[in-house]
Amino acid sequence: EVHLVESGGGLVKPGGSLRLSCAASGFSFSYAWMSWVRQAPGKGLEWVGRIKSKTNGGTADYATPLKGRFTISRDDSKNTVYLQMNSLKTEDTAVYYCTTDNYFGSGKGFDSWGQGTLVTVSS
């Protein structure tokens, strides 16, 4: 069974940084593409970015408004994907979910989701 567990959320001041982690189990992580999706309080879902498997280049893509501030990386030896967030703004306050990204693989979209971790950006 696929299991995704996010961690690292918390309260951070505007301009600060935070690194989120997503520990994965129950599937072949090294072959998986992974995405991050966020949801501001009371709002809809927003795609943050994704990282391809190393066999597909290991590159990351980001939502245009977040380019330059957010960085996604992975450590296949730890079955973990990371989201480094810098220069945080109050509007980055959201629950951050990691998901398996099978949109272009099996065609099954974002088929597994973690429980999410809350990031609050406030002074």
Next chain:
Amino acid sequence: QSVLTQPPSVSGAPGQRVTISCTGSSSNFGAGYDAHWYQQLPGTAPKLLIYGNRNRPSGVPDRFSGSKSGTSASLAITGLQAEDEADYYCHAYDNSLSGFVFGSGTKVTVL
């Protein structure tokens, strides 16, 4: 303003059929990219409900069905049940943005 447009809310009595539309454009659905749908129950993470326009993952009741035509997709719920009260989101790749987009979300209320 979401790239994929959904009605903010739909409602129906138990047993009725409701549909949720998701209107896109030539850079997502019109370009041939698949529609996926997610259900988000209150206080929980989203869950994949429909993938590849019309396919249900294992465990999803056949009361849920999806379709796609041209630049739009839709989700239908037949035999509406109280447990279907949730937010529903459509999802696609958009080649003009070179990234994924979600619909604005639709809240389903069972009267």
